[in-house]
Amino acid sequence: MASAPGTDTPSRRPRPKRGEGQWALGYREPLNANEQSKKDDNPLNVRARIENIYAHRGFESIDGGDLRGRFRWWGLYTQRKAGIDGGKTATLEPEELDADRFMMRVRIDGGQLNLEQLRAVADVSVDFARDTADLTDRQNVQYHWIDVRDVPTIWDRLESVGLSTQEACGDCPRIILGSPVAGVSHDEIIDGTSAIEAIERQFIGDREFSNLPRKFKSAISGHPGHDVVPQINDIAFIGAVHPEHGPGFDLWVGGGLSTNPMLAQRLGTWVSLEDVPDVWKGVVSIFRDYGYRRLRTRARLKFLVADWGVEKFREVLETEYLGRTLADLDAPEVPETPLDHVGVFPQKDGRFYVGVAATVGRISGTLLNQVADIVEAHGSDRVRTTPMQKLVVLDVAEDRVESLVAALDEIGLHARPSQWRRNTMACTGIEYCKLAIVNTKDTARTLIDELEQRVPELDTPITVNVNGCPNSCARIQTADIGLKGMLVLDENGETVEGFQVHLGGALGLEAGFGRKLRQHKVTGEQLPEYVEKLSKTYLKERDGDESFARWVARADEAVLR
Numbered sequence: 001m002a003s004a005p006g007t008d009t010p011s012r013r014p015r016p017k018r019g020e021g022q023w024a025l026g027y028r029e030p031l032n033a034n035e036q037s038k039k040d041d042n043p044l045n046v047r048a049r050i051e052n053i054y055a056h057r058g059f060e061s062i063d064g065g066d067l068r069g070r071f072r073w074w075g076l077y078t079q080r081k082a083g084i085d086g087g088k089t090a091t092l093e094p095e096e097l098d099a100d101r102f103m104m105r106v107r108i109d110g111g112q113l114n115l116e117q118l119r120a121v122a123d124v125s126v127d128f129a130r131d132t133a134d135l136t137d138r139q140n141v142q143y144h145w146i147d148v149r150d151v152p153t154i155w156d157r158l159e160s161v162g163l164s165t166q167e168a169c170g171d172c173p174r175i176i177l178g179s180p181v182a183g184v185s186h187d188e189i190i191d192g193t194s195a196i197e198a199i200e201r202q203f204i205g206d207r208e209f210s211n212l213p214r215k216f217k218s219a220i221s222g223h224p225g226h227d228v229v230p231q232i233n234d235i236a237f238i239g240a241v242h243p244e245h246g247p248g249f250d251l252w253v254g255g256g257l258s259t260n261p262m263l264a265q266r267l268g269t270w271v272s273l274e275d276v277p278d279v280w281k282g283v284v285s286i287f288r289d290y291g292y293r294r295l296r297t298r299a300r301l302k303f304l305v306a307d308w309g310v311e312k313f314r315e316v317l318e319t320e321y322l323g324r325t326l327a328d329l330d331a332p333e334v335p336e337t338p339l340d341h342v343g344v345f346p347q348k349d350g351r352f353y354v355g356v357a358a359t360v361g362r363i364s365g366t367l368l369n370q371v372a373d374i375v376e377a378h379g380s381d382r383v384r385t386t387p388m389q390k391l392v393v394l395d396v397a398e399d400r401v402e403s404l405v406a407a408l409d410e411i412g413l414h415a416r417p418s419q420w421r422r423n424t425m426a427c428t429g430i431e432y433c434k435l436a437i438v439n440t441k442d443t444a445r446t447l448i449d450e451l452e453q454r455v456p457e458l459d460t461p462i463t464v465n466v467n468g469c470p471n472s473c474a475r476i477q478t479a480d481i482g483l484k485g486m487l488v489l490d491e492n493g494e495t496v497e498g499f500q501v502h503l504g505g506a507l508g509l510e511a512g513f514g515r516k517l518r519q520h521k522v523t524g525e526q527l528p529e530y531v532e533k534l535s536k537t538y539l540k541e542r543d544g545d546e547s548f549a550r551w552v553a554r555a556d557e558a559v560l561r
Contacts, residue, residue: 018294019031019294020292020293020294020295020298021035021213021292021293021294022289022290022291022292022293023288023289023290023293024289024290025290027293027294030293031293031294032293032294032295032296034069034171034296035293037065037069037070038171038211039211040065041065041070042207042210042211043069043070043072043073043170043171043172043210043211044073044074044166044205044207044210045070046066046070046071046073046074047074049063049066050071050074050148050151050152051151051152054066054148054151055148055149055150055151055152056149058148058149059100059147059148060100062148064095067098068094068098070170071102072169072170073166073167073169073170073172073210074151074165074166074167074168075104075105075106075107075165075166075167075168075169076102076103076104076105076146076148076151076165076169077102077103077105077169077434078094078097078098078099078102078103078434079098079099079101079102079103079144079145079432079434080097080098080099080430080431080432080433080434080436081096081097081098081099082099084096084097085430086430086436086437086438086485086487086497087437087487087495089430089434089435089436089437089469094434097434098434100147101144101145101146101147102144102145102146102147102148102151103142103143103144103146103428103432103433104129104142104143104144104146104151104154104165105136105140105141105142105143105165105168105169106121106140106141106142106143106158106163106164106165106168107140107163107164107165107166107167107168107174107175108139108140108141108163108175108385109139109175109176109178109196109197109200109204110139110176110177110178110179110182110192110193110196110197110220110384111139111177111178111180111384111385111386111387111392112178112182112193112382112384113382113383113384113385114381114382114383115372115375115376115381115382115383116161117161117162117163118368118371118372118375118383119368119369119372120157120158120160120161120163121133121141121158121163121365121368122365122366122367122368122369122371122372123157123365123369124143124154124157124158124365125141125143125364125365125366125368126365126366126369127365128143128145128146128147128150128153128154129143129144129145129146129365130144130145131364131365131366132144132145132364132365133363133364133365133367133368134361134362134363134428135358135361135363135385135386135389135390135391136361136389137361137387137388137389137425137473137474137475138174138175138177138217138387139175139177139178139385139386139387140168140175140385141385142428144432164204166204166205167204167205167210169215170210170215171211171212171213171214171215171299172209172210172211172212172215172216173199173203173204173209173212173216173218173284174215174216174217174218175218176196176199176200176218176219176220177217177218177219177220177221177228177229177233177387178192178193178196178219178220178221178228179192179221179222179223179227179228180227180341180355180384180385180386180390180392181223181227181341181345181347181353181384181392181394182221182222182223184347184348184349184351184353184394184395185223185345185347185348185353186346186347186348187223187224187225188222188223188224188239188348189222189223189224189239189240189241189247190222190239190247190248190249190273191222192220192221192222192237192239192249192273192276194273195220195237195273195276195277195280196220198276198277199218199220199276199277199280202277202281203277203280203281203284209284209285209288211288212284212287212288212291213287213288213291213292213293213299213300214291214296214299214300215300216234216235216284216287216301217233217234217235217256218233218234218235218236218280219233219235219236219237219238219387220236220237220249220276221236221237221238221239222238222239222247222249223239223339224238224239224240224332224333224335225335225338225339226238226334226335226337226338226339226507226508227338227339227340227341227386227387228387229338229387229475229478229507230252230255230264231252231255231263231264231478231507231508231511232255232256232257232261232263232264232475232478232507233252233255233256233264234253234254234255234256234264234283234287234300234301234302235251235252235253235264235280235283235284235301236251236252236253236255236264237249237250237251237252237271237276237279237280238250238252238332240270240329240332241332242270242327242329244327245270245272245327247273248270248271248272248273249270249271249272249273249276250266250269250270250271250329250331250332251266251267251269251270251271251279251326252264252265252266252267253265253267253283253301253305253310253313254301254302254304254305254306254313255302256300256301256302257472257475257476257477257478258300258470258471258472259297259470259471259472260297260302260303261472261477261478261513262302262305262306263511263512264302265305265310266310266331267310267313267314267317267326268310268314268328268329268330268331269314269326269327269328269329270326270327270328270329271326278322279317279322279326281321282317282321282322283301283317285321286301286304286313286316286317286320286321287301287304290304290316291304292304314326334508334509335508335509336508336509336510336547337461337506337507337508337509338388338507338508340355340386340388340390340422341353341355341386341390341392342355342356342357342388342390342415342417342422343355343415343416344401344405344415347394347395350398351394351395351396351397351398352396352397352398352401353392353393353394353395353396354392354393354396354401354404354405354408354415355386355390355391355392355393355415356390356391356392356393356408356413356414356415356417357389357390357413357414357415357417357421357422358389358390358391358412358413359412359421359444359445359448360389360424360425360426360440360441360444360445360448360466361389361425361426362441362445367411367412367413370411371383371391371408371411371413374404374407374408374411375393375404377407378393378396378397378400378403378404378407379395379396379397379400380393380394380395380396381395382394382395388425389425391413393408418448418452418456418458419458419459419460419461419462420447420448420451420452420455420458420462420464421448421452422461423461423462423463423464423480424444424447424448424463424464424465424466425444425463425464425465425466425474425475425479426440426441426443426444426445426465426466426467426474427440427466427467427468427473427474428440428441428468428473429441429442429443429466429468429485430468430485433468433469435468435469435471436468436469436485437468437469437485437486437487437497438468438485438486438487438497438498438499438524439468439497439524440466440467440468440474440485443466443497443524443527444464444466446528447464447466447527447528447531450528450532451528451531451532451535454528454532455532455535455536455539457539458535458539460545460547460548461480461548462480462481462535462538462548463479463480463481464479464480464481464483464531465478465479465481465482465483466483466485466499467482467483467484467485468485469484469485470484472484476502476505476514477502477505477513477514478505478506478507478511478512478513478514479502479505479514480503480504480505480506480514480548480549480552481501481502481503481514481531481534481548482501482502482503482505482514483499483500483501483502483522483527484499484500484502485497485498485499486498486499486500486521488521488522488523490523490525496523496524496525497523497524498521498522498523498524498526499521499522499524499527500516500520500521501516501517501520501521501522501530502514502515502516503515503517503534503552503560504548504549504552504553505549506547506549510547510549510550512549515552515553515560517557517560517561518557520560520561534560535548537559538551538552541555541559
């Protein structure tokens with residue numbers, strides 16, 4: 001082998017760059033088991049097998065590739081077997097963790113429900129899901145204990161009122177977040193409902209987009225209050241006014257959390273309401289064609305955006321997929337924090353909407369039927385789910401507002417909750433989730449009850465997000481107090497449920513990820529005392545109306561422990 005001039009070291013040819021599985025660059029062969037499964041059979045096809053085989057023969061008849069893969073395209077995840085502790089989450093094989101029941105996710109695009117739909121969702125919960133029905137931070141309703149033999153009947157019930165579980169999970173375009181107050185808010189710049197409906201009608205279930213590198217999260221809101229948390233979505237269209245073209249949308253791409261959190265970036269473009277579906281299709285197509293498929297840990301749009309930069313991403317979108325140039329747009333104002341719409345607010349038509357907090361999203365079908373009865377009795381037919389695990393009732397006459405508020409309060413849905421109840425969120429946790437390590441819903445509920453007694457004087461929002469594993473379904477990195485579930489040692493050296501603490505995360509004007517305290521972990525039992533001490537120290541040391549996140553940024557780490 002020849003040596004390079006002036007050396008005794010043999011020259012080497014540069015090693016070819018390893019492919020990332022990008023279809024547009026010719027890497028069409030599957031590079032992992034997930035990609036092979038999707039190539040073997042389009043996941044949407046599994047519905048026929050559920051209806052014609054599995055619903056008749058039961059759980060034991062389900063093919064493994066369908067069970068832990070393709071079922072997700074129809075909103076079905078295997079549920080965690082009861083009694084398996086968090087220490088075994090990462091050590092057992094999937095079949096050892098599987099119960100013979102399912103979580104089922106109902107997609108509610110834009111969070112929009114009429115009372116017929118709300119009652120259908122409630123009745124499915126009562127009849128088939130042991131009365132479970134969680135409000136998620138993606139505007140879905142999530143059931144547990146679903147038997148595969150009941151799935152076709154559930155689909156019939158939901159689809160008869162215009163709802164679906166199609167692509168509620170899986171490597172596909174999932175639910176499209178929308179403003180809970182679309183069409184009624186005084187502050188709304190433009191109503192994005194028609195764009196959400198067009199995308200759902202044209203592209204959800206379209207096999208052109210049913211095999212993406214991984215999940216794809218969308219948000220469309222004409223409200224300037226960031227009520228769909230745009231900074232952590234793969235794509236977001238947020239209401240903005242162009243100086244020449246008028247009301248439309250500001251386009252953001254590449255947000256996402258999990259173990260490698262990244263905030264979405266503005267493309268600096270204005271998009272008209274009519275063009276939203278076409279631009280959405282273009283961005284999803286880029287993800288499909290150029291997204292990384294080799295490693296699941298990098299198979300999200302955020303990694304492509306980070307590697308390309310927004311200038312190249314916009315250029316590819318305009319030249320390869322749209323065939324036209326989008327209008328430039330200067331950055332609109334960003335709210336200090338995202339709105340949750342909890343409380344009583346006037347609509348632009350003279351009526352009112354009422355936003356209520358359910359405790360960490362944990363409700364039931366029985367409660368949803370009660371909600372439907374209360375809402376109907378107060379003259380409304382429209383309810384909205386929110387990305388904050390809340391419910392909003394629209395179209396309430398002024399003289400019926402207080403009666404509605406009182407009736408909902410009686411069943412545990414509060415229009416005027418404490419700061420703790422309003423701002424605490426929790427994921428599903430170990431009760432049902434196979435990825436979880438700790439209990440989240442019960443822990444968060446107990447924490448709220450304790451803090452309402454210990455720190456009733458809290459007069460400003462402190463968000464507390466409780467997650468059962470590192471995947472951040474409850475958005476721990478963007479919370480004031482983010483709690484990542486893990487096993488820790490207590491004072492006696494025993495292994496118990498606990499949390500890694502993240503402090504000072506935020507979305508909105510000063511968006512950023514929480515400060516992880518080195519080696520600082522809190523047991524579940526210590527949690528109320530820790531948050532009490534932390535919040536009281538903040539209230540004592542804050543400078544005027546200084547936010548919790550700003551205080552954390554300047555506080556000494558010793559104070560935060």
